Amino acid sequence: MTDSPQEEGLVLNGLTKILGGRVIIDNLHLVVKKGEMVSLLGPSGCGKTTTLRMIAGFLIPDKGDIVLNGKDVTTIGPEKRPSAMVFQNYALWPHMTVFGNVAYPLKVRKLAKPEIEKRVHEALAMVNLMHHKDSRPGQISGGEQQRVALARALVQEPDILLLDEPLSNLDAKLRVKVREDIRDLQRRLGITTVIVTHDQDEALSISDRIAVMNNGKIEQFSTPQELYDRPETEYVANFIGSLNHIQGGFADGQVISGTEVVGIRPEDVHFSTEQVPGSYPATVQLVVPRGHFCEVYLKRADVELHAFISLDVPLAGTSGFVKINKALIYKDGKLVRVA
Amino acid sequence: MAKREKSRAKSSSPVVKALLGIFMLAMAFFILGPLLWLAIHAFVTNWTYPNLYPDGWTWHWWTQIFANSALEESIRNSLIISPIVVVLSMIICLPAAYAAGRMNYVGRKTFLIGLFAANSFPKIGLFASIATLYYALNLMGTIVGVIIIQLLGTIIYMTWIPAAAFASVPRNLEEAARDAGASKFRVFRTITLRMAMPGILVAIVMSFLASFDEAQGTYLVGAPAIYTMPTEMYALVENYPIQIAAVFSLLLAFPSVLLIGLARKHIVGGQLAEGFQIK
Amino acid sequence: MTSTKTDVVAEGLGAAKAPRLSVVGFLMALPPLLLVLFFVGLPVLIAFTFSLGFTTGPNRVLSMIGQEIHKKDQWWGTFSAYKDVIHDPRFAGDMRTTLAITFISTTLVLLMALGIGIYQRMIGGRLASVMTALTLVPLFVPVVIAAWAIHTFYAGDGFMRSFFSQFGIEFPTVTSTVSAIAIGTIWTSLPFAILMVTSGLQSIPDALIETAQDAGAGFIRIIRTVLIPLAITPIVIAGTFTAIGILGSFTIPLFLGPNQPTMLGVEISNFFGAYNRPQQSIVMAFIVFASASGIALIYIWANVRSAKQSGRI
Structure with missing residues (x-):
């Protein structure tokens, strides 16, 4: 990365955290650009929430530094740190109104009343919640609560916005809408944002870049497209999208015996009734409808594959030809080549 | 999320730590001091003011207690009456607690608040008032009379705490058991009762202590025919040296200390506190 | 915990x-x-x-x-018996003593319970657990013993005076004064209040506190604006139960208090037995009951309020 220092919003440098004798975060490095939206993606227990809590200041790293907009904040407590966090359950105070919740950070900062009023109104308008200003958190829906939490974070005008699984408590339809809203707002305000999630769809659709985490380490940090096209490790390839996972080697569009691992995306498996260069005879064994596409199980002489096909779906039992458009070859878990 | 570490950014300063330490010591002294002071007296011959050490050590007072038939009888009375009270209380109150926790009937809230109101009438006033009724029913100076008096003090614990415990058993756990083919009674026995057990256990302990420690009512109703350990204490304090009262206190505290081990976890775990909020 | x-x-x-x-x-x-x-x-x-x-x-x-x-x-x-009691100078002193002790002890108990509860909620650790366990001890000690133990501890020949006389300090004899009643009532009321308050504070989710920290709030502000408002129901319940218990207490003032003025619990017993004026005794009981009912109303209000807030009504 050749960015000038001013461009770096957040730098995590050799972060290490040991909790209860277990290394939760292991020498973690991450550079987030100013105004960038970055996801920490991984299964539960991979350390992504711990990392977020260290960025917020709720945990102090055992080793390493956290630099925010060029300023070392490693040991600054959460109340002094220019970060704002939205918690998984929104953590709205039930005894305060929506207005009271959003105004709280400003009252803490001892701003003048009219100023508080003005900024809270702006923040509530931003998330379209002016009409619920005097409601209690218990009286509004989950999606609205989520927006209140967001407004409460944004009203602080933080240097960095931290979101901990912000969508996991919303139903599927709402989730898509809210994540677009968040993305929209983040772009508009140009605020550096780190979002923790275990949902790859969410990460892929919302982030500028994604850090895939595993066992307290970052496996790969790239754009969603790159992550999908060129997963650097077998772990990432498995975690992002679907994968045909085959022990062996790969040559001339065919799987051969070998000691490597061949990963083939179901989208890269092409079925056709006509033979083209690089395709080999195969039969359709099973077709499972998956909504807007079908998952098709194919048997070839060298390998059994599943493929995602959305047009001209063949029937089970059909014979045809299968071509593998792309294969990822891993040795000891690391990507060695793309064929 | 299993990670719940409270390492706050601001580590408390030595001054704060010192203040906390002093506060701790003061609390420990305030609570334990009198108990220890009294307990030591059970083993001393005499203690001359203002010495910090007693004049000598002895087991003498202990042998005296067990030689005194009146004291012995009060111990026996206590050990017989309190378990009876607890069992009766369970029989009378637990169904009501279940109903208050799980069913909705007219006056459910009135029931809980009514029991609470009855409990907030000053005990000593009640005992004075109850004399009339007791004379009419010939209950003065009888074991039954004492049992009823002590029973009244246990009702609030035996209804409120189990009611909250029953209420907090998730219904879908029962439904899952019904779905698995268990009969209604079996579900109650293996799921509902089992899950409410910590609350019931706390109620039993609290009721036992309430009964075992009850002194005012037992004295008014039972004396001079029936003395229990706490009422005997009244007499002891007046008529015997402090050492005898100390020995007796240790004996009286013994069952309570035993019960700490039994129920401490649940009492601290919030069962008691849960029980005192009307839901 | x-x-x-x-x-x-x-x-x-x-x-x-x-x-x-x-x-x-x-x-x-x-x-x-x-x-x-x-x-x-x-x-x-x-x-x-x-x-x-x-x-x-x-x-x-x-x-x-x-x-x-x-x-x-x-x-x-007729109200004659009530008039008797109200015009009795002893009663006036007793009533004042009873109300003052109830108020002071309840306040102190609540402050101690809040101190320990907040300490455990915000800082935690082994020390806090030990502390909470320690404060539960009085729950398991019969009131008669507690009263007698405190009586001997603060008596003329008790530990406090013995200890301070080693340094030539004349510690006052607390036993048989109104202060001793306060000490005794605080001692016996502590565990219940601490259990209620601690459990109320513990049930506040971490996230609600952390958000406030994140918003920049300091320790005191978090206590004032988040912890206490969220735990107000158990705090009020603890306060009312403590106050009602102290209001009607008998054994503690009997063992620890002076002959005059004492708390109404003792006086009810005296009037009923020693002075053989049962009607006046009953009247006092109703006066105590009326005071307790007033406090009980606060308790019911707190419960209704909490039910409303969580949307149960």
């Missing part, structure tokens, strides 16, 4: 009751209700008529034995 955390929001949902009325439920609730009605309600009612000067029927025996009995002069009775 390994208590399961109840989420404030989840609690409200879980407590929702199926809206069906049950006859069986009512029948199951009857036994304790009848017991209380018969052995508390009935005597209290009879006593109330007695206090108003109804001296016949069940009150006949007591009226014959007792002294200074007022008989009713109106169809509804």
